[in-house]
Amino acid sequence: MICSYCEATTDGGHFCSACKRLQPVAQGTDYFAFLSLPKKLRLDEAALEKTFYALSRQFHPDYFMNASDAERLASMERSSLLNDAYRTLREPLQRTKYLLALEGYKEAEKKSPPADLLEEVFELNMQVEELKAAKKMGDADELLEARSALEEALAHLNDKLKELDERLFKFFDQWDSAIDNATIATQKKPLLDQMSELMSHRAYIGNLVRDIKEELY
Amino acid sequence: MPRIELSLTGRPKSGRVVGIDLGTTNSLVAFMGDDAPQVIRGANDDALVPSIVFYDQEKKRLLIGEEARQRLITEPRKAIYSVKRFMGKGSFDVQEDLTLVPFQIAEGSEQVIRFQMGDKVFTPPEISAFILRELKERASIFFGEEVTRAVITVPAYFNDAQRQATKDAGHLAGLEVLRIVNEPTAASLAYGIDKRNEGLVAVYDLGGGTFDISILKLKDGIFEVLATNGDTHLGGDDIDNRLIAFVLEAIEQQTGKRVEQDPAAFQAVRNAVIAAKHELSNAESATIKIQLDSGEAFTHEITRADFTQRIADIIERTMQPCKQALRDADLNTEQIDEVVLVGGSTRIPLVRQRVKELFKREPHTELNPDEVVALGAAIQADILAGGSRDLLLLDVTPLSLGIETMGGVVAKIINRNSTIPASMAEHFTTWVDNQTGIDIHVVQGERELVEDCRSLARFTLKGIAPQPAGLPRIEVRFMIDANGILTVSAKDLRTQQQQSIEVKPSYGLTDEQVEKMLLDSYQFAEEDIRKRQVIEARTEADIVKRAAEKALMERGQELLGEDEQATVRQAIQELEEAMRGDDHLLIRNKIKELDEASHHLAELIMDNAVSAALKNRDVADVAEQGK
Numbered sequence: 001m002i003c004s005y006c007e008a009t010t011d012g013g014h015f016c017s018a019c020k021r022l023q024p025v026a027q028g029t030d031y032f033a034f035l036s037l038p039k040k041l042r043l044d045e046a047a048l049e050k051t052f053y054a055l056s057r058q059f060h061p062d063y064f065m066n067a068s069d070a071e072r073l074a075s076m077e078r079s080s081l082l083n084d085a086y087r088t089l090r091e092p093l094q095r096t097k098y099l100l101a102l103e104g105y106k107e108a109e110k111k112s113p114p115a116d117l118l119e120e121v122f123e124l125n126m127q128v129e130e131l132k133a134a135k136k137m138g139d140a141d142e143l144l145e146a147r148s149a150l151e152e153a154l155a156h157l158n159d160k161l162k163e164l165d166e167r168l169f170k171f172f173d174q175w176d177s178a179i180d181n182a183t184i185a186t187q188k189k190p191l192l193d194q195m196s197e198l199m200s201h202r203a204y205i206g207n208l209v210r211d212i213k214e215e216l217y
Numbered sequence: 218m219p220r221i222e223l224s225l226t227g228r229p230k231s232g233r234v235v236g237i238d239l240g241t242t243n244s245l246v247a248f249m250g251d252d253a254p255q256v257i258r259g260a261n262d263d264a265l266v267p268s269i270v271f272y273d274q275e276k277k278r279l280l281i282g283e284e285a286r287q288r289l290i291t292e293p294r295k296a297i298y299s300v301k302r303f304m305g306k307g308s309f310d311v312q313e314d315l316t317l318v319p320f321q322i323a324e325g326s327e328q329v330i331r332f333q334m335g336d337k338v339f340t341p342p343e344i345s346a347f348i349l350r351e352l353k354e355r356a357s358i359f360f361g362e363e364v365t366r367a368v369i370t371v372p373a374y375f376n377d378a379q380r381q382a383t384k385d386a387g388h389l390a391g392l393e394v395l396r397i398v399n400e401p402t403a404a405s406l407a408y409g410i411d412k413r414n415e416g417l418v419a420v421y422d423l424g425g426g427t428f429d430i431s432i433l434k435l436k437d438g439i440f441e442v443l444a445t446n447g448d449t450h451l452g453g454d455d456i457d458n459r460l461i462a463f464v465l466e467a468i469e470q471q472t473g474k475r476v477e478q479d480p481a482a483f484q485a486v487r488n489a490v491i492a493a494k495h496e497l498s499n500a501e502s503a504t505i506k507i508q509l510d511s512g513e514a515f516t517h518e519i520t521r522a523d524f525t526q527r528i529a530d531i532i533e534r535t536m537q538p539c540k541q542a543l544r545d546a547d548l549n550t551e552q553i554d555e556v557v558l559v560g561g562s563t564r565i566p567l568v569r570q571r572v573k574e575l576f577k578r579e580p581h582t583e584l585n586p587d588e589v590v591a592l593g594a595a596i597q598a599d600i601l602a603g604g605s606r607d608l609l610l611l612d613v614t615p616l617s618l619g620i621e622t623m624g625g626v627v628a629k630i631i632n633r634n635s636t637i638p639a640s641m642a643e644h645f646t647t648w649v650d651n652q653t654g655i656d657i658h659v660v661q662g663e664r665e666l667v668e669d670c671r672s673l674a675r676f677t678l679k680g681i682a683p684q685p686a687g688l689p690r691i692e693v694r695f696m697i698d699a700n701g702i703l704t705v706s707a708k709d710l711r712t713q714q715q716q717s718i719e720v721k722p723s724y725g726l727t728d729e730q731v732e733k734m735l736l737d738s739y740q741f742a743e744e745d746i747r748k749r750q751v752i753e754a755r756t757e758a759d760i761v762k763r764a765a766e767k768a769l770m771e772r773g774q775e776l777l778g779e780d781e782q783a784t785v786r787q788a789i790q791e792l793e794e795a796m797r798g799d800d801h802l803l804i805r806n807k808i809k810e811l812d813e814a815s816h817h818l819a820e821l822i823m824d825n826a827v828s829a830a831l832k833n834r835d836v837a838d839v840a841e842q843g844k
Binding site for chain 1: 395396436437439441600601602603606609610611635636637638639640641696698699
C-alpha cells in the first residue's frame with residue numbers, strides 16, 4: 001500500500017507508518033479485516049468494545065477539525081466504517097448475517113413457517129384476529145382472554161427462537177474450529193448452507209414475534 | 218507569530234469556539250474556562266437571552282431578546298417567539314401551532330415557513346440567526362475579539378431538515394458551525410466532566426418546545442449514546458397553551474367575551490399563565506391576574522394540585538419515548554445508574570415525580586437545568602478547538618434513514634440509534650434503455666410506507682451514459698455525518714467516476730437561498746447599512762458629476778452664459794468635496810443641487826438635439842410619423 005500523502009509504502013494500517021497521517025479506506029475493506037479480526041463467529045464482545053473505543057479515539061472527526069480536507073474525509077470514512085463494523089459484529093445474529101453476505105449468501109426470509117410450526121402459526125393468526133376484533137368491540141373480557149392467549153404463544157415462539165440460537169451457536173463453534181484446524185475449505189459450504197437455512201427460519205419467526213408484539217403493546 | 222485576521226467590525230478574529238444553546242424559549246452562550254465551562258452573561262448579568270425577535274418597522278430595526286420580549290406584549294404582531302418549533306418545517310406541518318401563536322404566514326410557505334413581520338418576511342433560520350447574532354455579539358464583547366466559530370445544540374430527536382435549518386441559521390449569523398450537538402448529550406458532558414463516572418446514564422430533557430430522552434454509557438471518558446428518543450413537539454409551550462385555553466375559557470365565563478382575537482390580550486394571558494406556572498414549581502398555589510381592556514380584572518387562584526391534574530397527560534407523553542429508548546438500548550430501568558434532568562420544564566414537581574417513579578431513583582438536579590446544555594456545548598467546543606482529548610462523544614442518529622422503493626415502500630438503509638458518522642452504500646441501475654438519470658427519494662422515519670415518513674430530499678443521479686436497461690451500476694453512498702446531517706455521493710462502478718447529484722431538499726432552504734439571505738441580512742447590520750448608503754450615493758454622484766462635466770465641456774461655452782457656467786462648475790466642485798466625506802445625506806443633497814444647477818444646460822442640449830433631428834429628416838417622414 002502506498003500512502004496517499006507522502007507516497008511512502010505503508011503496512012496497510014490506519015495511519016501511514018512514515019508521515020503518520022490517517023489513510024483513506026481501501027475499497028472493499030471488510031469489517032473483520034478492518035478490525036484486524038479473524039473471520040470467526042465466536043467473539044469476545046468486551047474486547048471488541050475496547051477496540052471500538054480505542055479506534056474511535058484515533059479516527060473521530062472531532063480530532064480532525066483543523067486537518068486537511070483529505071484527512072477529514074478519511075476520518076469521516078474510517079469512523080463510519082468503524083461504527084458500522086462495531087454495530088454489525090458485536091451482535092451474534094448481525095455478525096452471522098454479515099458473514100453470510102460476505103460469502104455471497106443472499107438474505108432471505110422464509111415465506112412459509114418451518115414445518116414443525118405450521119399448525120401453531122395458523123392458530124396464531126386466528127388469535128391475532130381475535131385480539132383485533134376484541135379491541136374494536138372494546139369487550140374487556142374478550143380482550144383479556146385474547147391477550148393472554150397471544151402472550152402464551154409469544155412465550156412459546158421466544159423459546160423457539162432461543163432453541164434456534166442454541167443451534168446457531170453450535171455452528172459458530174464448528175465454524176471457528178474449522179478455521180483453527182485449517183479444515184475450513186471443505187467444511188465451509190455445508191456450514192454456511194445450514195446457517196443460512198437457520199437464519200431464514202429465524203427471520204420468519206422473528207417477524208412473527210414482532211407483529212404479535214405490535215398488536216399486544 | 219500568531220496571525221491576526223481583522224473582521225469587518227475591526228475586532229481581531231478570535232480562535233475561540235463557543236457553545237450555544239439555541240432554545241425554544243431562551244438561548245445562551247458559554248465557553249470553556251481554565252478548568253470549567255462558564256456561561257457568558259450580558260450587560261445586565263443575565264445568562265439567558267429570550268428567543269424572541271421583534272421588528273420595529275418605523276425604525277427599520279430589529280430587537281432581540283429581552284427588549285423584544287417587552288415589545289411583544291404591546292405589539293405582538295411584529296414579534297416571533299418559539300421559532301424553534303418552525304425550524305425545518307413547511308406550513309402543512311404547523312397548522313396546529315399556528316392556531317396558538319399570533320404569527321402571520323406569508324405566501325410560499327409550503328417548504329419553508331415565511332413569517333410576515335410588518336413589511337418584512339423572514340424564515341425561521343433567519344429569525345434564529347438574529348438570536349445567534351446577539352449571542353455572537355455577547356461573546357465577542359466578552360472576549361474583545363470577534364467570535365466566529367461555534368457549536369450549536371439541537372434536540373436529539375431533530376430530523377435532518379431541522380438540523381440543516383439550524384446550521385443554516387448559524388451560517389446566516391456569520392458563524393462557522395463546527396458541530397451540531399444533541400442537547401441531552403451535551404448535558405451529559407457537563408455532568409460527567411468532573412466525575413470520572415462509569416455507568417449507564419439517562420438524560421431526560423424537557424425544554425420549552427421539545428422533549429428528548431437519551432441513554433448513555435460512560436466509560437473511560439467515552440460518552441457513548443446507546444439510544445435516543447423523543448418528541449420535537451412536546452414541552453413547556455404545550456403546558457402554557459393548556460393553561461391559556463383554560464384561562465380564555467374562564468375569562469369568557471366571567472365577561473362573556475373571547476379575548477384571543479386581541480393579540481395584546483392574548484399576550485397578557487400568556488404572560489400571566491407562564492408566571493403562574495413558574496410560581497407553582499415552588500409554591501402550593503399561584504394567582505393568575507390579568508388586566509382586561511374593558512378595565513375589568515380577571516383573577517384566578519390555581520393550586521398545584523389543580524395544575525398537576527391539568528397537565529398530567531402532557532407529562533405522561535414523555536413516558537413512552539423513555540420506555541422505547543430503554544428497549545432500543547436493550548436495558549431495563551433497574552440497570553440505569555444515574556438520571557439527569559435538563560430543561561426548564563423539569564422544574565415542575567410532577568415531572569420530577571414521574572421521572573423518579575419511572576427510573577426508581579432520585580434524579581440529578583445539581584446543575585442549573587437552563588444552563589447545563591450550553592455548558593456541555595462549551596466542553597464539546599473545546600474538544601473541537603483541539604483543547605481536551607480526554608472526552609469523546611459518540612452520538613447516534615435518532616431516526617432511521619430509508620429510500621423509496623416500488624409501491625411507496627421504504628427500504629431502511631441506516632437504522633435509528635446507529636452511531637454517527639454512519640454510512641451505507643446502495644447500488645442502483647436503470648429501468649429502461651438509454652436512461653441517463655435516476656431519481657432517488659430519501660426519507661426519515663420508522664414507518665413502512667413513504668407517506669408515513671418524513672420526506673428528506675430528492676436526488677437525481679445525472680449524466681449516466683446511455684446503455685441498455687440494467688447495465689449501469691451506480692453506487693450511492695449515504696453518509697450521516699457527526700452532525701446527524703445526511704450527505705450523499707455517487708459513483709459509477711464501471712468507470713469509477715464520481716457521479717453528479719442534484720439535491721432538492723423537501724423542507725428547508727437551498728444553498729443558493731441561504732447565500733442570498735446572507736447578502737440580504739447585511740441590511741440589518743447598522744454599520745453595513747451606513748456603508749452601503751455611502752457607496753451607493755458616491756456611485757450615483759459619480760455618474761451625475763461625469764455627465765455634468767461632459768456637457769459643460771462640450772456644450773457649455775456654446776449654450777450658457779459665463780455666470781451660469783460658473784454656477785455649474787461650483788456645484789460640481791461642492792459635490793466632489795461631499796464625495797470625499799462619508800455623509801451620504803450630504804452627497805445626496807449635492808447631487809440634487811448639481812441637478813438643479815445643470816438643469817437649464819440639459820434642457821438646451823435636449824432642444825438642440827430635437828431640432829437637429831427634425832432638420833435631418835424628410836418632410837415625408839415627419840408627415841408619416843404624424844399619421
